[in-house]
Structure formats: C-alpha cells, structure tokens
Amino acid sequence: MxxxxxxxxxxxxxxxxxxxxxxxxxxxGHEHEIENDIFNMEFTPNRGDCLSLNGLLRDLSVFYDVDAxxxxxxxxxxxxxxxxxxxxxxxxxxxxxLKIEIEDIPDKYKDxxxxxxxxxxxxxxxxxxxxxxxxxxxxxxxxxCYDADxxxxxxxxxELDTDxxxxxxxxxxxxxxxxxxVFLLNDKVINLAGVIGGIETSCSSNTKTALVExxxxxxxxxxxxxxxxxxxxxxxxxxxxxxxxxxxDRTIRRFIKIVDEHANxxxxxxxxxxxxxxxxxxxxxxxxxxxxxxxxNISQELYLNYLSKLGFIINDEHIEAPSYRSDIETQNDxxxxxxxxxxxxxxxxxxxxxxxxxxxxxxxxxxxxxxxLLDEGFYEIINSPFVGSDSSNSIxxxxxxxxxxxxxxxxxxxxxxxxxLYNERRxxxxxxxxxxxxxxxxxxxxxxxxxxxGIIASGRAGHNYKDFSKKISKKYLTSVFKETLPNENFExxxxxxxxxxxxxxxxxxxxxxxxxxxxxxxLSYKKISKPPENFIEYSPISDLPYSIxxxxxxxxxxTELDKFIEYILGFKHDFLKEVYxxxxxxxxxxxxxxxxxxxxxxxxxxxxxxxxxNDIISVIIDHTExxxxxxxxxxx
Amino acid sequence: MSSNKDIFSPELIKDKGSIHPINHMKDTIMGLLVSFGxxxxxxxxIETEEFNFDMLNIKKTHPARxxxxxxxxxxxxxxxxxxTSPVQIRGMLEKRPPLAFISGGKVYRKDDDxxxxxxxxxxxxxxxxxxxxxxxxxDLIYKIVHSLFGKDIELRFRPSYFPFTxxxxxxxxxSSEGKWLEILGCGLVNxxxxxxxNIDSNSYSGLAFGLGIERIAMLKHGVKDIREFYKSNLDFxxxxx
Numbered sequence: 001m002x003x004x005x006x007x008x009x010x011x012x013x014x015x016x017x018x019x020x021x022x023x024x025x026x027x028x029g030h031e032h033e034i035e036n037d038i039f040n041m042e043f044t045p046n047r048g049d050c051l052s053l054n055g056l057l058r059d060l061s062v063f064y065d066v067d068a069x070x071x072x073x074x075x076x077x078x079x080x081x082x083x084x085x086x087x088x089x090x091x092x093x094x095x096x097x098l099k100i101e102i103e104d105i106p107d108k109y110k111d112x113x114x115x116x117x118x119x120x121x122x123x124x125x126x127x128x129x130x131x132x133x134x135x136x137x138x139x140x141x142x143x144x145c146y147d148a149d150x151x152x153x154x155x156x157x158x159e160l161d162t163d164x165x166x167x168x169x170x171x172x173x174x175x176x177x178x179x180x181x182v183f184l185l186n187d188k189v190i191n192l193a194g195v196i197g198g199i200e201t202s203c204s205s206n207t208k209t210a211l212v213e214x215x216x217x218x219x220x221x222x223x224x225x226x227x228x229x230x231x232x233x234x235x236x237x238x239x240x241x242x243x244x245x246x247x248x249d250r251t252i253r254r255f256i257k258i259v260d261e262h263a264n265x266x267x268x269x270x271x272x273x274x275x276x277x278x279x280x281x282x283x284x285x286x287x288x289x290x291x292x293x294x295x296x297n298i299s300q301e302l303y304l305n306y307l308s309k310l311g312f313i314i315n316d317e318h319i320e321a322p323s324y325r326s327d328i329e330t331q332n333d334x335x336x337x338x339x340x341x342x343x344x345x346x347x348x349x350x351x352x353x354x355x356x357x358x359x360x361x362x363x364x365x366x367x368x369x370x371x372x373l374l375d376e377g378f379y380e381i382i383n384s385p386f387v388g389s390d391s392s393n394s395i396x397x398x399x400x401x402x403x404x405x406x407x408x409x410x411x412x413x414x415x416x417x418x419x420x421l422y423n424e425r426r427x428x429x430x431x432x433x434x435x436x437x438x439x440x441x442x443x444x445x446x447x448x449x450x451x452x453x454g455i456i457a458s459g460r461a462g463h464n465y466k467d468f469s470k471k472i473s474k475k476y477l478t479s480v481f482k483e484t485l486p487n488e489n490f491e492x493x494x495x496x497x498x499x500x501x502x503x504x505x506x507x508x509x510x511x512x513x514x515x516x517x518x519x520x521x522x523l524s525y526k527k528i529s530k531p532p533e534n535f536i537e538y539s540p541i542s543d544l545p546y547s548i549x550x551x552x553x554x555x556x557x558x559t560e561l562d563k564f565i566e567y568i569l570g571f572k573h574d575f576l577k578e579v580y581x582x583x584x585x586x587x588x589x590x591x592x593x594x595x596x597x598x599x600x601x602x603x604x605x606x607x608x609x610x611x612x613x614n615d616i617i618s619v620i621i622d623h624t625e626x627x628x629x630x631x632x633x634x635x636x
Numbered sequence: 637m638s639s640n641k642d643i644f645s646p647e648l649i650k651d652k653g654s655i656h657p658i659n660h661m662k663d664t665i666m667g668l669l670v671s672f673g674x675x676x677x678x679x680x681x682i683e684t685e686e687f688n689f690d691m692l693n694i695k696k697t698h699p700a701r702x703x704x705x706x707x708x709x710x711x712x713x714x715x716x717x718x719x720t721s722p723v724q725i726r727g728m729l730e731k732r733p734p735l736a737f738i739s740g741g742k743v744y745r746k747d748d749d750x751x752x753x754x755x756x757x758x759x760x761x762x763x764x765x766x767x768x769x770x771x772x773x774x775d776l777i778y779k780i781v782h783s784l785f786g787k788d789i790e791l792r793f794r795p796s797y798f799p800f801t802x803x804x805x806x807x808x809x810x811s812s813e814g815k816w817l818e819i820l821g822c823g824l825v826n827x828x829x830x831x832x833x834n835i836d837s838n839s840y841s842g843l844a845f846g847l848g849i850e851r852i853a854m855l856k857h858g859v860k861d862i863r864e865f866y867k868s869n870l871d872f873x874x875x876x877x
Contacts, residue, residue, distance in 0.1 A: 357675020
C-alpha cells in the first residue's frame with residue numbers, strides 16, 4: 001500500500017523527517033520502500049488495521065503526538081427507508097447504508113482530495129467513487145457507491161451458492177462459482193461483496209444520488225475471492241486482513257462531511273444494522289509476565305503508558321484491545337507490542353543455555369554413501385519431485401503449477417536421465433550423477449515413503465590417463481563399486497538409448513536402491529573427499545560451446561619432468577576451463593615418455609575462435625620448447 | 637640423468653565429485669546447531685493440514701492455506717509441507733521439555749521465479765525450557781549469524797508475524813554494499829502451539845527459528861538466480877568441490 005510522507009507528516013506535530021519516520025516504521029515492523037517521498041508499505045497479514053493513513057498514524061502515535069481526527073458530519077441524520085434483507089449475519093454482522101443527493105457535481109476538488117490523487121498518481125473516476133477511494137485511504141474502511149437511481153427493488157445480502165455471470169464495474173465478466181458473498185437486486189448479483197461492485201448499478205460522472213454501502217465482512221468469507229476471479233481489489237485486500245468492525249458510523253459521517261465540503265446536499269439519510277455485537281478482548285494486567293517474555297524490566301507505569309498510546313484501554317485489572325486490533329489475544333501479543341515500542345534491537349541479549357540433545361545418527365549411512373560416490377567422481381543432484389506423467393502408484397497434485405507437474409515422481413531414474421541428457425547436450429563426455437531423496441507413492445489410498453539412492457552414469461570413466469579410454473559400462477561400474485563395497489547390491493542396468501533421440505551413443509548405466517537395503521558395512525567406509533572448508537565464490541557459467549585441443553609431448557630428458565607437468569596442469573587463462581593428462585606411455589626401450597594433455601576452452605562472451613585457442617596454445621608451446629629434452633612430435 | 641625406468645608415473649588425479657551446494661550448506665548449518673546442543677529430528681514431506689497448519693495456530697482463513705499457496709495432493713487429503721515446522725510439532729508430541737530440536741529438508745510452495753521455487757529447503761529449530769525469553773532468542777540468533785557470516789557482521793531484528801511465534805521477528809544482515817538482506821525468521825513459540833503439543837505454557841516457554849537454505853547459499857556463494865542450483869549443470873556443480 002502506498003502512503004505519502006506528506007500526508008503522514010501533516011498529522012504529526014513534531015514534523016519528523018522522512019528518514020526518521022522510515023526508521024520508526026521499521027522499528028514497529030512495517031517494511032517499506034521509499035520512492036519520491038511515497039512509502040510503499042508491506043504490512044504483515046495480521047496488521048489490517050494499518051492499511052490506511054490513520055491506521056499508520058495510530059501506530060506512530062506511540063512515538064509522536066498525532067492529530068488525525070478529521071472532521072466528520074455531526075448533524076442529526078434522517079433514517080433511510082430501504083428495502084434490505086441480510087441472510088448471512090455471520091458474514092456481515094454490521095452494515096450501514098447512506099443515501100445522499102447533491103444539487104450539482106463539483107467541477108474541482110478541495111486541496112486535500114485533489115492532492116490524494118496527484119501525490120499518489122491515481123486516476124479519478126467520478127465524484128462519489130473518488131470520495132469512497134479517498135476515505136478507504138484515510139481510515140481503511142472500504143465503501144461501495146451505487147447509483148441510487150439504479151437500485152429499484154429489494155436489496156439482499158447473502159452468501160450464495162450460485163453459478164451465474166457477473167460483470168464488474170471495470171467491465172470484466174466473471175462466472176461466479178460455488179459460495180460467494182454477494183448483494184442481489186431483484187435476485188440478480190450486483191456486487192461481489194467485499195471485492196468489487198457490478199457495472200449495472202455503478203456510479204457514473206452524472207450520478208447525483210448515491211447509495212453508499214459501508215459494511216464489515218468477516219475475512220474468511222472474502223479471502224481468496226479476488227485471486228479466484230483474478231480481480232485486483234484494494235477492498236478485498238483490506239477485508240481479508242480485517243477492517244475495524246466499529247468504524248462504520250464514523251466512516252459514513254466522514255463521507256457526508258467530504259460531500260458537504262464539495263457540493264450542496266439536497267437530501268441525506270442513513271440506516272445502520274448491527275446484527276451481532278463485536279467481541280471485546282480483555283487481557284489481565286501482568287507486567288511481570290510481559291518482562292519475562294521479553295527479557296526486560298520495565299515498570300508497570302511505562303508498560304501501560306505504551307499500550308495506552310497504541311489505543312488500548314486500561315482498566316483496573318484488564319487491558320482492553322481496541323476494536324481494530326483483532327490480532328491481540330494473549331500476554332504474548334501484548335509483549336510483542338511492548339517489544340516493538342522498545343525496539344527489538346534495544347533489547348539486551350541474555351546468554352542462553354541449550355539443553356543437550358542426543359546425538360542423532362539418522363544420516364550417517366547415507367552420508368557415507370554420498371562420500372563414497374564423491375570419491376568415485378559422482379556429482380550430487382537435487383531434483384524437483386514434480387513430473388508430468390504418472391505411474392499406477394503416483395501421487396497426484398490437486399493444484400499443479402502446470403500440466404507438466406501434475407504428479408510426484410515415483411522413481412529417481414527419470415529425473416537423473418534428464419540431468420544426464422542435459423549435460424550431454426553441453427558437450428560433457430564423462431557424466432556421473434547421483435541423488436538421494438524420499439520417494440512418495442500411494443497404494444489403496446495409503447501414502448508410502450521410501451528413501452532411495454539413484455545413480456546414473458555415461459561416457460568416459462574419468463578424466464585421467466587410466467580412465468580416459470575406458471567407457472562406463474555395467475561391468476565397469478559393478479567392479480568399481482564391488483571393490484569398495486563388496487556386500488552391497490547396486491544392480492546396475494543399461495538404459496535403452498533408442499527412444500532418446502541422442503547423437504551420443506555411449507551406454508547409459510543406472511541403478512536405484514532403497515537406502516534401507518544397504519548394510520551397516522557402509523558405515524565403515526573411509527572417506528577420501530572432504531567437503532570444502534570455505535564457501536566458494538561462484539563464477540557465472542557460460543552456455544557457449546567448448547573448444548578442445550590435445551597436445552602430446554615426447555620427453556627424453558626427465559630432469560625437468562615434474563616442473564613441466566606442474567607448469568601445464570597449473571596453467572591459467574580465463575578461457576581455459578579444464579586441463580588434464582589423458583594419455584601416458586613410458587617407453588622404456590626407447591627411453592622416452594609420452595604424455596598427452598587435453599585442454600578444454602570456453603569463452604563467456606562469444607563462441608571461442610580457433611585463433612583465440614591458437615594464441616593460448618602458442619604460449620604453452622613456446623614455454624615448453626625452451627625445456628631441454630621435451631618436444632612435440634609432428635610440430636614443425 | 638635418471639633413466640625412465642626410475643621415473644614414477646604422473647600423479648593419477650582421479651576426478652572427485654561434489655556434494656550439492658544446498659546439501660553442503662544444510663550440513664554446515666545443521667552441524668553448527670548440533671555443536672550448540674540441538675538434536676536432529678526428521679519428518680515427512682507429505683503432511684496433513686493438522687500438522688502443517690492447525691497445530692501451528694495457522695487459522696483456517698490464513699492465506700497460506702489457499703490453493704494458490706499450498707500444494708494439495710490426492711484430493712486434498714494431504715499436502716506438501718510448506719515448512720519444516722510440522723516436524724517440530726511431531727518432536728514436541730513425542731518428547732517432554734526441556735528439548736532442543738532441529739530439522740532440515742525440502743518444503744514446497746506455489747511460487748516460481750528467479751528468487752522463489754516451488755521446492756526449496758529450510759532448517760528450523762525449536763527450544764523449549766523454563767523461562768525462555770526474547771532476550772535468549774536474540775543471543776542464539778547472534779551466535780548463529782556470527783558463526784555463519786563472521787563476528788563483524790551487522791544485524792538487525794524487525795518485528796514480523798508468524799502465527800506460530802509471538803513475538804515474531806525477521807533478522808537482516810548488512811551486506812558489503814550497504815543493503816539489509818533478510819536471512820531468517822524467528823520468535824518465541826506461541827503458547828497456543830505449546831498447549832497444542834500438551835506442553836504447559838505456564839511452566840514452559842520456547843523459542844523457534846527458521847532459515848531458507850537457498851537464501852543463505854546464494855549469499856555465501858554469490859549465486860544470483862536460485863534456479864542455478866537445480867539445473868544439474870556440471871559446470872555449476874563442479875565449482876563446489
């Protein structure tokens with residue numbers, strides 16, 4: 001909600017700066033951003049009472065002397081004769097109607113009304129609707145203005161289970177479905193209560209007689225309606241968060257006053273219905289308990305003074321919450337009020353003692369499995385559980401984000417296969433992935449959970465000279481896993497590539513195992529990898545293609561071999577993403593060692609060119625040519 | 637000159653994989669909290685409305701319960717938990733105070749953009765004992781934040797609203813660019829929640845806190861788009877070794 005600094009400060013006697021008010025608002029828990037001296041407020045859902053200029057001033061009055069008593073119409077009012085019936089008292093326990101007729105529609109507004117539209121960059125509609133919008137901004141109570149000449153029959157309020165079309169005053173046609181609180185005129189819906197009025201009875205720029213409805217609707221009856229019908233409605237935003245059930249009389253009189261300040265009133269009459277008394281919340285005065293909750297030591301006098309400034313009524317033994325604070329029920333609620341006023345940051349820390357819980361070992365086994373897989377070059381993946389197709393035991397999502405996310409996956413392999421193919425498309429030639437996750441399924445309406453490990457791999461066994469030419473196969477993975485975990489049954493299988501439409505032809509090997517099926521042998525696995533000790537600053541990744549170069553060196557003088565290898569493997573360049581030894585051959589007979597290095601290049605700005613790669617490779621070659629006994633066979 | 641018979645082969649550098657950065661962050665924070673004395677407990681991702689909302693004092697009218705915020709499954713019989721708080725409820729029903737639990741894992745909400753995903757990870761903690769106050773909560777939060785971001789980090793507490801805590805707060809840290817960044821929510825356990833778990837709120841009080849793991853991981857690793865964590869891109873994952 002937008003509230004102008006200018007409008008706030010006009011009512012605060014001390015005239016605080018915008019920065020000072022901003023600090024106070026944060027202290028009170030009212031998040032906001034400031035743009036062009038306008039506070040764009042984001043209130044927590046329990047503070048519907050703050051959704052207005054006066055509401056915010058009420059909260060700020062704990063710090064400042066505030067004068068927010070706008071003038072109201074104080075004359076005696078005639079009783080309106082209206083044919084109205086309320087069939088849903090529980091939903092609408094309080095409602096008032098004002099019928100007001102003016103001689104002429106004003107051609108300009110008083111400064112305060114005009115400024116509201118200019119300062120907040122709002123469009124004007126028509127005289128009565130403009131006042132309605134202004135009053136909602138000023139005191140938080142939404143009102144709805146009908147053109148009184150169009151209300152020619154019995155008006156009914158009720159929560160109606162209906163299926164009918166309704167056109168809003170903004171011209172949007174919606175199909176009302178299921179239960180909705182509505183106003184009916186001669187059995188036809190003319191207003192989706194608390195959300196938006198209908199076009200048929202709305203005011204226009206020619207309207208001289210308005211019927212103004214001012215009601216309290218229970219939040220639970222309004223909530224979700226604007227989302228359901230895709231309607232932007234400030235009224236429903238307020239009703240959903242609770243408006244003051246006791247402010248209708250004042251709102252109506254303020255409405256009349258503003259009309260009176262702009263036009264000659266020919267006729268005015270009002271009727272108010274109070275179908276159910278508003279409940280008053282009384283909480284015993286217990287200053288010690290408040291201090292215990294917050295961890296402070298404030299006096300009772302100060303405590304009650306703070307509450308009094310926030311509008312609470314103090315009796316001998318009780319604190320009475322004002323009608324607009326539906327969120328106040330307990331001592332903890334009052335403690336929060338005091339903590340806000342003191343300032344959370346001003347509450348002194350008190351050293352905590354934490355009762356020692358027992359050491360949990362629920363993740364030990366799967367942690368060891370994870371580290372075993374890391375040591376074998378596997379990367380951990382986390383996938384979303386939402387999938388588009390089901391199996392017989394899939395759990396269905398009632399309200400999916402889209403049709404491709406209608407079910408919860410019933411296995412890990414399908415997601416892992418997508419991950420593998422994604423990385424293949426990114427030119428990865430050695431892909432080893434795993435995921436550990438709960439899998440939920442349903443059988444005979446009973447939901448079952450199984451914690452599973454999924455593994456998938458394809459391509460080269462690794463980027464080192466022993467694994468480079470080996471391809472991942474069922475036999476290869478089985479032997480590697482059996483070597484370290486001989487008693488565990490991974491049951492690797494090959495996936496059929498034929499239906500996958502891929503250029504790569506490497507075998508895809510996978511397995512999916514229940515974590516519960518692993519033996520306690522896993523607990524004795526000795527980890528080699530260690531998680532990083534420091535948090536790594538991430539470098540944005542490029543989606544551009546790689547360029548690969550291989551260089552094979554012949555070494556006949558071994559004195560500088562270590563230095564040479566160190567130089568190549570430690571070579572740094574922004575475009576060089578990876579370098580590794582892919583080939584090593586020790587020819588004892590010829591007293592020669594051959595080493596092949598693979599260089600993987602990628603740019604983050606544009607596709608890397610041959611010339612760019614050549615420039616980098618030249619630097620490496622030039623350096624190595626200076627080393628005795630090292631040559632590049634075939635290089636002129 | 638040595639002969640090539642004596643030369644050792646080049647060091648065989650075997651490729652190592654990496655833990656997913658979100659799980660690494662989760663393990664780091666859980667490890668920290670365990671070192672403080674908290675006990676790890678676990679619970680299901682598919683929950684009932686009772687445990688996910690009712691027991692936590694989230695009213696029937698609360699917007700979070702709406703179909704546009706919560707994923708319901710199997711004809712609304714169950715839902716995907718929207719936070720890890722129901723695990724705390726299960727813990728409190730099983731064990732009597734004093735108690736100090738943490739739980740971490742996947743949670744689900746109907747969001748999908750650069751800063752929100754329908755699936756993300758949370759860690760929540762709860763401590764129930766005699767005479768726990770907001771001043772104790774502040775002490776714990778300072779310890780957590782200082783451990784994660786260093787002792788020089790500036791933090792502030794803002795009043796907030798969670799139905800299951802009262803008073804409630806959100807905690808921001810000051811970034812190096814001078815911007816306040818929200819990192820966690822916390823508060824004193826609402827006495828109604830304690831009573832729902834058969835804990836006498838006249839004798840015991842509690843504190844609770846919860847943090848989004850992706851949020852902390854994004855800050856610590858400098859990742860700008862939350863979706864990067866879940867693309868399964870090896871170029872991304874291999875950076876977190």
